[in-house]
Amino acid sequence: MLIGFAGLGRMGLPMASHLAWAGHTVLGYDPVLVEAPEDITLVASMAELARAPLTISMLPDGATTRTFVEEGLAGAAPDHLHVVMGTVGPAVVRELAATATVDVIDAPVSGSVSMAEAGTITTMVGASPEQYEKVLPVLHAMTAAQFHSGPVGAGSAAKLAVNAVLAALSQGVAEGLLLAEAGGLDLTSFYGVLRGSAAGAPYVGYKEEAFLSPDTAGVAAPVSLIRKDLGLALDLARTSGLTLPASEAVFAVLDHATANGLGQEDMAQVLTALRLRNGSRGA
Structure with missing residues (x-):
């Protein structure tokens, strides 16, 4: 699957690498990172990630996440699924799910950088049952345990x-x-x-x-x-x-x-x- 990944920081980069190792094609965007492992293709703008059917954000706060969803994914297909994996709080995620032009769910993670590198972090997912089943194979590639916590916002x-x-x-x-x-x-x-x-x-x-x-x-x-x-x-x-x-x-x-x-x-x-x-x- 072609996956867009926004936020290749200390946690995001190893998570994106696990996706690539699992056989996914990963487009990565980060405003700071200038070099990435060869199995991740860096793009010049967040809008380029919108051509993937599924995107993931591992961004530091709600404001940055909101900008990515509202502006970066403005050109995405209507059935595009975006997964908020950064910790931004349930209110932001629920608002984005209600107003964005794409489907939005949340799956923040628990664990350290070393656990992200080892693929042993845990994720808590807020999504409908159908959305959860759709994203589960992708989450399996990055995390050791996945918990469907309820509807969107419940993961946060x-x-x-x-x-x-x-x-x-x-x-x-x-x-x-x-x-x-x-x-x-x-x-x-x-x-x-x-x-x-x-x-x-x-x-x-x-x-x-x-x-x-x-x-x-x-x-x-x-x-x-x-x-x-x-x-x-x-x-x-x-x-x-x-x-x-x-x-x-x-x-x-x-x-x-x-x-x-x-x-x-x-x-x-x-x-x-x-x-x-x-x-x-x-x-």
Whole structure:
């Protein structure tokens, strides 16, 4: 299948590569990228992607996604299907589905850059049953698990709920490490205790290096991205008349982290942000 892919960033590029490896012909567009793997054909404008029967966007925000759908796909065929895989929130996706000249569904993903490279990310899909069946073979090429969460917008709502939990987990691990440090514990030894305890969710295990050796662990998901997603989650909560005290507290810490120059660091750097708030830089 000919597939157009908009947004070849840290997550989008490996996802597009998996499509090519699965035998699809991939047209890619990114305003920054000037070179791509040979199995992806870069095009000069987003409008060139419209000649594919199916397009995917992995763009950073709702405004960019809206521009791509409304302007870039203006010349697409009426039966064109566009899949929003970036995290933009359910309101934007539902509005685009109602107003765009093409069919729009959402399938945001959960997982890190290394998981995108390995093809082990998860996607949550908001679509009709027919649209879901149509796009499922394409999603299989990029993701290890696919969940049909409901109609359009449901995938985005599920993603925001998942990331609210992840942000709270990250905050909880950081606070646990601070308490262990205050009690004179060796943090490496304590992390083993944490990993083997009732609190040892899979996230705790695979974020060990990011919390204990941030200088060598690399960046899986930056603070700025989690802050953006949690902000969208809080927007959804407010429009639904909900108060989420834990998420609001975590968002304040992410704000503090961003203000202290940690926005492009891994989300585990909430530990550094909390140390700064408490007047220390660690053991």
